[in-house]
Amino acid sequence: MKVAQRTEQIDPFYAMELTKRATEIEQQLTPEQPPMIHLSLGEPDFTAPELVQQAAISAINAGTTKYTSALGLTPLRQKISDWYQQRFGLAIDPERIIVTAGASAALQLVCMALVEPGDEVLMPDPCYPCNRHFVSSVGGTATLIPTTAADRFQLTQAKVAEHWCPTSRGVLIASPSNPTGTSIPASELSGINNFVKQQGGYTIVDELYLGLSYDKSFGQSALALDDNIISINSFSKYFSMTGWRLGWMVVPQQLVATIEKLAQNFFICPSTIAQQAAIACFAPQSIAEYEQRRLAYLRRRDWFIPALNELGLTVPVVPDGAFYAWANCQQWCDAMGLASSWEFAFELMQRCHIAVTPGRDFGAAGTENYVRFSTANSMENLQQAVARLAKLKASLAF
Secondary structure (H helix, E strand, O other), X not given: OOOOHHHHHOOOOHHHHHHHXXXXXXXXXXXXXXXXXXXXXXXXXXXXXHHHHHHHHHHHHHOXXXXXXXXXXXXXXXXXXXXXXXXXXXXXXXXXXXXXXXXXXXXXXXXXXXXXXXXXXXXXXXXXXXXXXXXXXXXXXXXXXXXXXXXXXXXXXXXXHHHOOOOEEEEEEEOOOOOOOOOOOHHHHHHXXXXXXXXXXXXXXXXXXXXXXXXXXXXXXXXXXXXXXEEEEEOOOOOOXXXXXXXXXXXXXXXXXXXXXXXXXXXXXXXXHHHHHHHHHHOHHHHHHHHHHHXXXXXXXXXXXXXXXXXXXXXXXXXXXXXXXXEEOHHHHHHXXXXXXXXXXXXXXXXXXXXXXXXHHXXXXXXXXXXXXXXXXOHHHHHHHHHHHHHXXXXXXX
């Protein structure tokens, strides 16, 4: 059987190999040994609030589980619109909001709508690996632009202009970013968007972690800058509904009909049960609970980042959102005689029973020196992980 050539453009998700190894080690541990602490997963340790769970059960019991419009339930689109108004002061027409089967479906649909074979889409390096694969899956090329801590690991207008070429068609930016948890300043994003528009291109902003912003100077939607910006969002992170597979995007009005046609053919509609449940996400009681969780993530960040820095796992830019720490492990690799963060991650699993994500998945711009820690775990586990790391460092005497 001949496999389609396009699959060769999709790199393996290397972190999954690490996850498999972590599971193998975990299964072999005895009750006397310390358990595996999973700091590799980009998944909230909270589940959907009670109101959301009850809304799903009610939908099932009432039999409101049939197909919806490919664009999503009208009441849910209105609730999302209201959320933009209440949280960001933005008047977003519900007609521009398209509910999708997770943010992944949103990215796939927008790439199918905009990316032609041979087109280049510019992205920062490091960035979330699946974003570039959505581009390559439709015949485009994700062009990764190296970034540094001085750039907050984000694109700049100058770098976009420098790398723009005749086949460039747009940019895809995540703010806050996975793996770094850093956001792009509004002034820089505005400059990038204006440049791209002048070239006849498009700006796509992955805002999955926008609800988990901790700094008001960054915690604003890109939609405030330009109605032509395409924003991708999700119920997975801030709303703690990862396995429900529900997201949305906000697109220019002229793109709605095209996206609807594609969604009808490729997805029919998002999960009706998940949509019915998601309406309850915006109840005042649910929002209050989400905000308490956001503050819990903030407390974890404020404790964990200084602890990592003290250990020599330096986080060069304090994350202003999400639940990640992008830490430089080169000092540790040198002390342990390791070539890269890939080897370092496997050593931590074996010697400390701590699972982290090596930088290999996220790009090539110095990522071999970085690991991503997830703080989507309890404070107790974060403190235990730091204690284990401190013990290992003492044994290495550096």
